[in-house]
Amino acid sequence: MTAAVPSAGFADIPSGHVHERSIDCIAWRGITTGITDDRYGPGQITTRGQMASFLDRAIAAAGVALEQGRDRFDDDNSNVHEDAINRLAAARIVTGVASAGYEPAAPLQRDQFATMLMNTYERLGGEAPAVGRDWFSDDDGNVHEKNINAAAELGLTVGRDPGRYVPAAGVRRDQMATFLTRLLGLLEQPV
Helix, strand or coil: CCCCCCCCCCCCCCCCCCCHHHHHHHHHCCCCCCCCCCCCCCCCECEHHHHHHHHHHHHHHCCCCCCCCCCCCCCCCCCCCHHHHHHHHHCCCCCCCECCECCCCCECEHHHHHHHHHHHHHHCCCCCCCCCCCCCCCCCCCCCHHHHHHHHHHCCCCCCECCECCCCCECEHHHHHHHHHHHHHHHCCCC
8 A cells, every 4th residue: 555655755754764654655645744744753642632533534535434423522622633533433433531521632542542443444344353362461351452452363553562562552653654554454455
């Protein structure tokens, strides 16, 4: 998917950066514009609100239009990501983290992101894989473990260290680009 994609030209993404092609891909597809015209912010942690907008745009890039849905959360009113959050909540891709709350400014954790990825994949017609093994030793008992293992089974994630997923760590923007590029690649494969 990223072979013929032009460079996004972000000054803070050096040539050969491990996530460079994925960042170029999501910029080319209109999923991100960066933090400024010439900076991407690869090491910055993605917020839950930003991730809703990234997923919303990725779904649109895959050719699916989500319905707007009603206002789901009390803590995202007037937030720039509110419409995307509401669309994803209506599609059952995202949920809140507390009573009536989404926490759009909170850092997105890797375990939460695995569930968002799998919910997106399944919402767009993918079938959750039969998971034959426990991929990571550090997510046992985590509420997102099933989705972490399913994401690994599909090749969406390989973890951060051998045998470790680091579920509570924040999702960096460069990592997010690779996760989304892999997801789009799966969704756009001919059947």
